[in-house]
Amino acid sequence: MNSAKHRPTGAAFLLAQLGAHAAGRFADRIGHLGITPAHAGILRFIARMPGLNQQRLAKFLGVLPSRMVLLIDELVDKGLVQRRRSTKDRRHSELVLTKKGERTLERLSKIVVAHEADLCGALTREERDTLARLGRKIVDHQGLTPDVHPGYRNL
Amino acid sequence: MNSAKHRPTGAAFLLAQLGAHAAGRFADRIGHLGITPAHAGILRFIARMPGLNQQRLAKFLGVLPSRMVLLIDELVDKGLVQRRRSTKDRRHSELVLTKKGERTLERLSKIVVAHEADLCGALTREERDTLARLGRKIVDHQGLTPDVHPGYRNL
């Protein structure tokens, strides 16, 4: 591979390749918690904005409402999230983490740190900071929403 | 988002986010050619190793043989690839690009350059080189095969 007449792999392909790898490895790492990366992202959002409803969450992440129902169903079934009918507008369900959900989120944080350390194991601390800085620059320039994975996007 | 009590987005998530974005944008860019990123990757490999057979290609990319059949079928239907029964071992089919396939590959190269320029538009030439260098370092350290997207992996 990579014979002389082909140019070295470009940054765009590297990002796609590494991104898929990182996502796959992360899915492996959290598998034993019984949740997928999509669930993990939702847990984070509910923790930050407790009480938000499904439609707003769906719109924010770029998920179809019907898919969000299933995702939340699964989190409820696992005892990580609770739906509470809003008393102000009984059409809304306010989403909150259960105690178990909070503990899962704490475990997730530790997994994220380990995942990060492994994935960037080839880099010095300084290089890792540089990579993150350049990454944030691209996220900003491309108009991406920080902390929202495009894998949700189905609209 | 990103309120004070949350740490800044880590490199691993940024890679996953940007990778999915890059892959999605690339798919958009080549859509008018009537092919998917998976097809594009296969075209590149056939160009580099003309005459290779489906099983070897499938093994190299990490695709199930049955899926490779469909992918090649589609490329044949579009007139980009030709299957030739090997005269040495008639079980093998040697894969080669057609003239149209070669032209498509040239168009792909131009699209890759434009894609790269857009995606890294926020970075200076030097920053882009740094990003690619760090990316290659991680690819190597993680044991990934250069130029092979993990999206193929279904084994």
Added chain:
DNA sequence: TATTGTTATACTCTATAACTATA
């Protein structure tokens, strides 16, 4: 009439395994 949440259906994708032909 509009909105939230939910359910039903149809469709796509693809992993598995059986099968053909060559060796």
Added chain:
DNA sequence: TATAGTTATAGAGTATAACAATA
């Protein structure tokens, strides 16, 4: 008996659209 390629089938995932409850 083993390998390359192919086909058939079944299951998972999900987009679409219809629906119920509330406003």
